[in-house]
Amino acid sequence: xxxxxxxxxxxxxxxxxxxxxxxxxxxxxxxxxxxxxxxxxxxxxxxxxxxxxxxxxxxxxxxxxxxxxxxxxxxxxxxxxxxxxxxxxxxxxxxxxxxxxxxxxxxxxxxxxxxxxxxxxxxxxxxxxxxxxxxxxxxxxxxxxxxxxxxxxxxxxxxxxxxxxxxxxxxxxxxxxxxxxxxxxxxxxxxxxxxxxxxxxxxxxxxxxxxxxxxxxxxxxxxxxxxxxxxxxxxxxxxxxxxxxxxxxxxxxxxxxxxxxxxxxxxxxxxxxxxxxxxxxxxxxxxxxxxxxxxxxxxxxxxxxxxxxxxxxxxxxxxxxxxxxx
Amino acid sequence: xxxxxxxxxxxxxxxxxxxxxxxxxxxxxxxxxxxxxxxxxxxxxxxxxxxxxxxxxxxxxxxxxxxxxxxxxxxxxxxxxxxxxxxxxxxxxxxxxxxxxxxxxxxxxxxxxxxxxxxxxxxxxxxxxxxxxxxxxxxxxxxxxxxxxxxxxxxxxxxxxxxxxxxxxxxxxxxxxxxxxxxxxxxxxxxxxxxxxxxxxxxxxxxxxxxxxxxxxxxxxxx
Numbered sequence: 001x002x003x004x005x006x007x008x009x010x011x012x013x014x015x016x017x018x019x020x021x022x023x024x025x026x027x028x029x030x031x032x033x034x035x036x037x038x039x040x041x042x043x044x045x046x047x048x049x050x051x052x053x054x055x056x057x058x059x060x061x062x063x064x065x066x067x068x069x070x071x072x073x074x075x076x077x078x079x080x081x082x083x084x085x086x087x088x089x090x091x092x093x094x095x096x097x098x099x100x101x102x103x104x105x106x107x108x109x110x111x112x113x114x115x116x117x118x119x120x121x122x123x124x125x126x127x128x129x130x131x132x133x134x135x136x137x138x139x140x141x142x143x144x145x146x147x148x149x150x151x152x153x154x155x156x157x158x159x160x161x162x163x164x165x166x167x168x169x170x171x172x173x174x175x176x177x178x179x180x181x182x183x184x185x186x187x188x189x190x191x192x193x194x195x196x197x198x199x200x201x202x203x204x205x206x207x208x209x210x211x212x213x214x215x216x217x218x219x220x221x222x223x224x225x226x227x228x229x230x231x232x233x234x235x236x237x238x239x240x241x242x243x244x245x246x247x248x249x250x251x252x253x254x255x256x257x258x259x260x261x262x263x264x265x266x267x268x269x270x271x272x273x274x275x276x277x278x279x280x281x282x283x284x285x286x287x288x289x290x291x292x293x294x295x296x297x298x299x300x301x302x303x304x305x306x307x308x309x310x311x312x313x314x315x316x317x318x319x320x321x322x323x324x325x326x
Numbered sequence: 327x328x329x330x331x332x333x334x335x336x337x338x339x340x341x342x343x344x345x346x347x348x349x350x351x352x353x354x355x356x357x358x359x360x361x362x363x364x365x366x367x368x369x370x371x372x373x374x375x376x377x378x379x380x381x382x383x384x385x386x387x388x389x390x391x392x393x394x395x396x397x398x399x400x401x402x403x404x405x406x407x408x409x410x411x412x413x414x415x416x417x418x419x420x421x422x423x424x425x426x427x428x429x430x431x432x433x434x435x436x437x438x439x440x441x442x443x444x445x446x447x448x449x450x451x452x453x454x455x456x457x458x459x460x461x462x463x464x465x466x467x468x469x470x471x472x473x474x475x476x477x478x479x480x481x482x483x484x485x486x487x488x489x490x491x492x493x494x495x496x497x498x499x500x501x502x503x504x505x506x507x508x509x510x511x512x513x514x515x516x517x518x519x520x521x522x523x524x525x526x527x528x529x530x531x532x533x534x535x536x537x538x539x540x541x542x543x544x545x546x547x548x549x
Contacts, residue, residue: 080453094466135542
């Protein structure tokens with residue numbers, strides 16, 4: 001049995017369809033990213049997954065219990081198995097950092113002594129042990145989100161849901177929070193489902209991706225698969241064709257290690273392949289694997305060229321061809 | 327200022343404070359639950375019961391629509407039933423409370439509604455019951471606003487209690503009318519006004535300090 005099974009979920013508001021026939025599974029320890037533009041239905045999906053909203057039809061099985069039809073009294077208990085991290089943190093302003101983290105434990109009626117111990121552990125984990133007595137208003141955005149994460153972890157949930165958890169943060173803080181989430185996934189084995197509109201976040205954190213558009217899943221796969229489809233579309237010339245023409249240039253995606261980037265890579269490849277290479281785009285690094293994707297244009301492509309490329313790069317793949325400009 | 331006038335002023339001040347504080351506390355005891363009920367049962371609230379919300383709202387508005395001096399007279403039979411008499415300071419607390427409950431309820435309702443819906447979501451998502459949402463989110467998060475609203479209610483009660491002189495309740499307003507106005511005693515009149523001004527300023531100042539102390543939404547200046 002999977003940890004989370006979503007089957008044929010439908011949700012509409014009035015006549016407006018927000019989610020249409022959504023199905024996916026999440027196994028224990030997975031990191032699933034759900035990406036989409038605003039209005040794609042991400043938030044509605046997340047509200048259904050967190051038990052704050054109910055779909056009109058379909059099933060949401062968390063540890064075998066169907067959140068879509070569970071009576072409210074039982075749903076309240078099931079929600080305690082889910083930790084939710086918000087874009088705008090949603091910390092109680094009337095409570096200190098420690099008291100915010102303790103709240104899910106108070107709700108679960110954990111005895112006071114145990115509560116103190118757990119809160120101290122969690123603040124340690126997110127690196128805020130020195131800020132226990134402060135009020136959220138005294139913290140920076142990144143610190144607030146760390147409190148939010150500590151709070152979401154407090155009641156030892158089976159599933160961590162993140163709702164645009166880094167969208168209100170600056171790039172460096174985003175990096176740190178994503179690293180923290182990846183750590184939590186690795187060290188605690190906690191399953192993470194996150195929604196975002198940023199491709200970069202998916203690339204850094206997700207193992208599996210769902211692309212949501214107008215309430216439907218339009219693509220699913222690994223970040224690399226999805227990035228091909230989405231990002232390349234945006235940067236490639238519109239006259240890309242799938243077959244070579246006389247004198248056309250090839251567009252190739254090269255995956256290289258981060259170390260290889262330190263050497264004069266393109267120059268080396270040019271010499272080896274006897275072809276002219278133009279760098280079109282560098283895609284954001286896949287940090288965990290230590291890999292970088294480059295999109296290059298080549299003015300000559302032979303089998304030997306591809307062999308040379310493959311020898312130097314971890315992967316080389318022809319994406320398409322463009323006519324040569326005279 | 328003669329000793330006699332000072333005595334009069336002192337007694338009147340005590341009576342006014344008695345009426346204002348007693349009816350102020352009753353206003354919170356009745357008005358706060360009423361406000362919570364109005365917020366919870368409103369359409370889109372945590373426990374939507376539109377018919378109840380509408381009915382309560384109508385009752386609240388009806389009581390607030392009646393001028394206090396009329397309410398004072400209308401309630402005489404009810405007051406007599408509750409405290410045994412319709413005259414005096416204790417008797418005045420009944421109509422003052424009846425007027426202040428819906429007044430404070432509406433003010434408290436505004437504070438409760440201003441609590442960020444995201445916080446309600448957060449506690450619900452943690453598996454909090456509706457009661458826990460009220461207990462952990464709505465009340466503590468709106469507390470500074472509730473204190474400010476309570477201060478406004480007290481100041482309004484100081485004004486309203488002046489009218490309670492009409493049923494022999496005593497107090498500062500009554501003193502000003504009988505001695506200051508009807509007997510042309512300017513000293514008493516000015517004395518009453520001075521005491522009222524000081525009283526209102528003290529109440530408002532204390533309310534402001536308390537509300538500011540409880541409000542943690544602004545970063546406190548450091549260093």
